[in-house]
Amino acid sequence: MSNHIAASAGQIADSVLLPGDPLRAKFIAENYLSDVQLYNQIRNELGYTGVYAGQRVSVQATGMGMPSLAIYATELMQDYGVKRLIRVGTAGGLAPDLKLRDIVLAQGASTDSSMIQNTFGQSINFAPLADFELLHKAYAQATAQKINVHVGNVLGQDRFYDDEINFQKLIDYGLLAAEMETPALYLLAAKYHCQALTILTISNHIITGASTTPAERETTFGTMAGLALDTLTK
Numbered sequence: 001m002s003n004h005i006a007a008s009a010g011q012i013a014d015s016v017l018l019p020g021d022p023l024r025a026k027f028i029a030e031n032y033l034s035d036v037q038l039y040n041q042i043r044n045e046l047g048y049t050g051v052y053a054g055q056r057v058s059v060q061a062t063g064m065g066m067p068s069l070a071i072y073a074t075e076l077m078q079d080y081g082v083k084r085l086i087r088v089g090t091a092g093g094l095a096p097d098l099k100l101r102d103i104v105l106a107q108g109a110s111t112d113s114s115m116i117q118n119t120f121g122q123s124i125n126f127a128p129l130a131d132f133e134l135l136h137k138a139y140a141q142a143t144a145q146k147i148n149v150h151v152g153n154v155l156g157q158d159r160f161y162d163d164e165i166n167f168q169k170l171i172d173y174g175l176l177a178a179e180m181e182t183p184a185l186y187l188l189a190a191k192y193h194c195q196a197l198t199i200l201t202i203s204n205h206i207i208t209g210a211s212t213t214p215a216e217r218e219t220t221f222g223t224m225a226g227l228a229l230d231t232l233t234k
């Protein structure tokens with residue numbers, strides 16, 4: 001057991017999906033995994049281990065924002081020896097060509113969080129990057145399954161409600177979408193020499209104001225979850 005995860009040694013697989021929402025963890029475990037064991041209910045941040053395509057995989061909710069994700073990612077890698085982590089999250093679209101339910105592979109993650117500066121100091125702007133092997137596999141799986149994906153830089157922002165941020169400037173510099181966890185995930189994966197990737201579903205568009213319904217989101221989460229699981233196991 002770690003500070004926030006109740007699993008005993010060996011109960012968590014080497015490969016883990018990381019949704020922010022605990023109910024998304026439950027949805028993935030119930031609809032995609034067989035032989036499922038619930039290993040964590042602390043704070044309702046549900047964690048499950050099961051089997052997908054003959055391989056053990058876990059799914060662990062992280063909560064919202066980098067401080068929360070950092071707790072789960074750190075404990076998974078440091079205390080449970082997890083090696084591969086794929087965040088499966090929602091994001092607000094920024095790029096004009098992004099449509100609702102599109103999928104984004106986060107190649108890099110820009111941020112206004114102080115977490116990078118707290119790690120490296122003021123003079124280094126560390127670039128949080130996806131693991132190339134996972135990114136390449138996810139892209140290949142998406143292509144084989146005719147899932148249209150966008151690949152590029154995303155914003156991991158500290159605040160969901162942020163009146164100060166200049167989204168237009170970020171769009172001008174090619175950022176695709178905004179979410180709240182990926183820079184911390186990529187930073188910590190680098191620290192622990194693990195592989196990490198974020199796959200995002202566009203749940204709303206920040207500029208146009210378009211938004212999906214909860215029911216629509218559930219189906220699209222399925223596409224993202226299947227892609228992440230295939231990336232980890234095939």
Ligand SMILES: O=P(O)(O)O[C@H]1O[C@H](CO)[C@@H](O)[C@H]1O
Binds near residue numbers: 088089090160180
């Ligand atoms: O859907 P999840 O994975 O929680 O991700 C996005 O949704 C939350 C905000 O509503 C933030 O956590 C953001 O990153």
Ligand SMILES: O=c1cc[nH]c(=O)[nH]1
Binds near residue numbers: 090179180203
């Ligand atoms: O962080 C997020 C997640 C989904 N949609 C947004 O607009 N922001």
